[in-house]
Amino acid sequence: MAKFSDIKGFAFDLDGVIADTARFHGEAWHQTADEVGTTWTPELAESLKGISRMASLQMILDAGDHADDFSQADKEALAEKKNHNYQQLISTLTENDILPGMKDFIQSAKAAGYTMSVASASKNAPMILDHLGLTEYFVGIVDPATLTKGKPDPEIFVRAAEVLHLDPENVIGLEDSAAGISSINGAGETSLAIGDPDVLSEADLNFESTSEVTLANIEAKMQ
Structure with a gap:
């Protein structure tokens, strides 16, 4: 050191x-998990910290054994929808x-x-x-x-x-x-x-x- x-x-x-924008990420990803049929857990939420958007989506799909249920275009649409939801949440941030x-x-x-x-x-x-x-x-x-x-x-x-x-x-x-x-x-x-x-x-x-x-x-x- x-x-x-x-x-x-x-x-x-x-x-x-x-x-603490992590709570907004969690809320938006929770919505995504519900949409794809993956059970949302504290462990899953913790594992997404610091991870990129597409990698986070893949982890959610893997957690629910849905990795093969969505095409790349589907995944990109899901990630974009999550980001839209997240942006709506962070627009309320202030000092x-x-x-x-x-x-x-x-x-x-x-x-x-x-x-x-x-x-x-x-x-x-x-x-x-x-x-x-x-x-x-x-x-x-x-x-x-x-x-x-x-x-x-x-x-x-x-x-x-x-x-x-x-x-x-x-x-x-x-x-x-x-x-x-x-x-x-x-x-x-x-x-x-x-x-x-x-x-x-x-x-x-x-x-x-x-x-x-x-x-x-x-x-x-x-x-």
Whole structure:
């Protein structure tokens, strides 16, 4: 793990890290699962965190043994319908939906001279940041449509460091999913997990709540 003094930037996942849009994903995917006849379970919901849209749909179909019941065109239509439902849900987001402590952290990081990017599997990240009033704080957003592989592959966090024009060892990646932590670690960055330390045990740093994430607390954990 790098020293705190080596850190020059942060790469953020979005869902569950900056805002709780994961609940909207869950609601929209639940609708999809009902439509295709797959039983919705907490385990299935957890497995979809940090996973791309088409990969998530495939996991839902596989969970209900429906993988061969839909053509590629059917799958694309289902994914588009899910996204439409999701966009309707996220259109209600405001600054009040930013997770506890995260706006303060983002503002303090920028004020201290750190640069920041977003590494989200969501193609709706620009819209979400706009609704939250946070766009101005980020140098850029990795476009998931340009990636060849999704999390847990490290590609998205490698690109997030490139957006910042930083070497991976100078970046901390923030995630709330095991797939995301694997992605950060594979990219050679310092991984900061938000959530259950037993589930996210591969992370270099762990905070159980976003409200705990401050520059001072990160520095203390990196001593």
